[in-house]
Amino acid sequence: MIIALLSGLIGLALGAFGVLAFHLSERQRRERVEVGEPVLPEGAAEVLSVIGRAYVIVDVIDGVVRASPAAYAFGLVRGHTVVHKELLELTGRVRRDGVIEERQLELPRGPLGQGTIIVQVRVAPIGDEYILLLADDRTEITRTEAMRNDFVANVSHELKTPVGAISLLAETIEGAADDEVAVRRFAKRMQKESVRLTALVQDIIELGRLQGADVVRSGRPVDLNAVVAEAVDRNKLPAEAKDISIVVGGKLSLPVFGDQDLLMTALRNLIDNAIRYAPEHTKVGVGLRSREGLAVISVTDQGPGIPPDEQERIFERFYRVDAARSRQTGGTGLGLSIVKHVIAQHGGEVSVWSQPGQGSTFTVRLPEMEQDLDEGQAGDTPASQRTDGAEDSREQGVSA
Template identity: 70%
Template sequence: MNPVLLGLIAGVLGLAVGVSGVLAYVSSRRQRQELAANDDPAIPNGAAEVLAAIGRAYIVVDAVDGVVRASPGAYALGLVRGHTLVPPELLAMTSRVRRDGVIEERQLELQRGPLGQGSTILQVRVATVGEEYILILADDHTEIARTEEVRNDFVANVSHELKTPVGAISLLSEALDDAAGDEEAVRRFAARMSKESARLTSLVQDIIELSRLQSTDMVDRAREVDLNQLVAEAVEANRLPAENRKTTVVVGGSVDGAVYGDAKMLTTAFRNLIDNAIRYSPEGSRVGIGLRSRDGMAQVSVTDQGPGINPEDQERIFERFYRIDSARSRHTGGTGLGLSIVKHVVSNHGGEVNLWSQPGQGSTFTVRLPEMESAEPSAEKQQQSDAAGARARKATPPAGGGTREQGVSA
């Protein structure tokens, strides 16, 4: 055969093979694109944009509960792992909705994480979308549920705490009426009634104070305040309780910069801290108050010589109505709200309150608040501070080696 003809035939065959390969590649690519398009959830147009804008975690699952779409929030809440819907409660809900075609909405409490440390409260709504898909919407209500629980506990505790002194006053009034002819018994019952009445008054005042703190806008009432003066006023307010328990209140140091805040709220917080230290210190002991400025923060520490606090109780000491020893609290007259008020006030001022305590070694509560300025005091302020210290030393005789004392009773 003619070599030229053979070459021509071979060229035609090669061209045919090449064209066939290109056509096969184009056909394969088109099939892959069609398969990929078929894998996308057949949800109505615009639904994806709406889901992204509603601000709730969402999940779209197919006919076998495989996850085909999920928001980042769904992964963050631990509802989805890979392409799997994790919580069995959600799987049960999707199964019912798929079977009945009826929208279902429930509140679920789910374990947080695979180890079950803590829980998450979710408001979940499950509905069909398109022809074969199920949509799950989840809203995190954990904080809402926690707040509601705290509110309910607070109401229950208030009711219990109010019932105790009110019941005592009622019984004592009956006993007082029955003992009208016994002068000694009348005096004894009257003294008990006076004590219970004072306890009731203190509890009501603390409840009102806590309610006022929660509803007060600190920004409207905040001013430049001098913590040295506020602490001195808090010490003076506790002078009588300190004298009754023969407790010496010792104040040392000073704060250089001013603090931006509500003077009345801060004075209440320091008064409660000092009152707490006096109540739980043995009679005839000493309560120390230290003031200092460090790294732009004003620091006030209140140290007592009380029995100390166990580590397991220290985490709860700032909870409302929490008492380490209820019998001792009744004896000292504490309401269980003082430290809660302290923490609330300090938090409102952008500060923090910390506790150091060991059983048998007393406790130290330290309040740290941001100062308005961290510069050293001017010469004029330093002279005023020295003059104030001299007046305090002159007004109150030094004790314990010349340490300055206020609210003193020895």
Template identity: 65%
Template sequence: MITAVVAGVVGLALGVAGLAAYRHARAGRVLSLPDDEPELPAGAADVLSVIGRAFVLVDDVDGVVRANPSAYAYGLVRGHSLVHQELSQLVRRVRADGVIEEGEFDLARGPVGQGSIVVHVRAAPLGGEHILLLADDRTEFTRTAAMRNDFVANVSHELKTPVGAVSLLAEAIDDAAEDPTAVHRFAGRLEKESKRLAALVQGIIELSRLQGTDVVVKGKPVDVRQLLDEAVDRTSIIAGERNVRVGVGGAEEAWVYGDGDLLMTAFRNLIDNAIRYSPADTTVGVGLRRRDGLVTVSVTDQGPGIAPDEQERVFERFYRVDAARARATGGTGLGLSIVKHVVANHGGEVTLWSQPGQGSTFTVRLPEIEEREDDREVVASRAGGVAAGESEQR
């Protein structure tokens, strides 16, 4: 009996001693683990935390040991690795040469899809074998610069034709001074080209103005039905010249928040476009609906329609489905681009349905707001002021 008790006490003591030895050994192993965090120069961590740019710190085997959320958001880092081969090659060059390098890269945004991001990257040695990458998103700047260059090139090309025509026609009139018939013919063509030039300049001005307008700051409640009625009135002359009737139907009033002048320009451009591409003795229909918190405006013509492969491009600046016909009708190629920008700035969308030989329907959807009585008075007085101003100009 005594022997059994003694054996139990000895076994318990050995168990306790074994557990203590295990815990001591485990603690020793934890304390002896290498520190994965790199030794940064004094103040470097504080600078990186407020630098406002994506950063990645890479070790001597190209493993990512530190990166901020922006680097992951840009798609530069996945897990503990650099995603793009271009950045890995940049790191290796800097490690080999010890010289700071920088460059601009167009990189895939993620593992799927066609999205890309343009980043300006600066790579520098930091603390022994570590390389620091600083990345700045230049995507929007690059795209804006490209759009600006394209726009300038397109404007130069578009202006060249009417300006050259005006110059040549002026010379022709001078040479035909003794021939009244020729003078009359050349003068008519000169007037047509000058109108086209004026329309092009006006379109460029409108496009520039809408890009600089803050709808949130300058907007106010406007009645879309009133704008549509006025837009139809402003296009009545060209409708009469082409013998095209324009009818407006649907809701008697519908209110949205925005810039009434810009919305007027967009609706007028849609109606004008429909009139220009409609055959004589046909009708352009303008509809207005209110549904599910949206105000929907549709403009339908009975024109030649647009082929499916052309429909994605009709909202591009200066793009024309039929360039020859556009010149004949006085189109500038800016009208639908202006519509798209105006509608987007008002939080809406514009879509197109069309079939060759069956006409086209452009549909604008804008967020609806509830009408207030004081809003009605503001819009009515503003519209009256615009109408009076136009009467004075005429």
């Protein structure tokens, strides 16, 4: 009897202890949940919402508590994880030292690491347990600055050559004042270098003007037939000097929207480039046609052609396939760069087809303006002008 009573008391005590332990466990669990709630300092969320920069807030174990849409767009955050170890290293140092850090980093963009993004990152403690990362996209600014510095360096180098040559030739002429034949020879060389220097300065001025042009605001309907005719006319003298015929074939029925002077400059440079590299007593063909809402202009020469591995770079500033030949022809290395820049400003594209020994065809495509049919200006384009491809443009331009 006593044993049964003791057993009952022990069971009752164990039951009461179990209930008490359960309630204590529930209370501790609720307290842990409440402590774990991410609570930002008062006003922090409002400030971050208007700051205009990508931001990420991480906790004591670098878990993402909050991040802006821009942070995800930049590829800094994926899910609740900071992607880049460089950023995690910064947060670790700030958490340890309590000192604000600022760095400019070049980071892979996207999960496959294709492409990079340059960001100015500022990392600072926020509250007692959070770290704030502010990121500003500096990719375009940094690359533009690098291009500008590279352009200045290239211009300095390109100007140095003709200026130095003119100076040296002037000294030589002065020393050979009694030798009439030598004076004439060196004066002719000086004149050639002066022409080259003038062309280079003119192209640099032209390129600077193009970069400041706003085609969207200043544009108007442009008749490319008239533009091509003027570009051909401006190249008649250098063509005649090499006994080169410029043959124009086809016609465009619809205008394009843009700046007539800029388009003329681009097409003049394209034809000038063909004349420079075409052999004497040959033809340069200019073909015009419409295709699927695009005005297509092809310029074909019978020059030495361009190797396939060089074709990707010929539109770069100051790039020359054959530097020695460019000096001989008087090229500045800016002509095709100007062409590409102008055509891109007008929403078009320029491409090249070339084979060594078979000449080259440069093709410009620009969107035509849509016009009402009742104005009688948007009629069907003749089938003979709707051909496409490099071979068609070569045949149309050369044999027209």
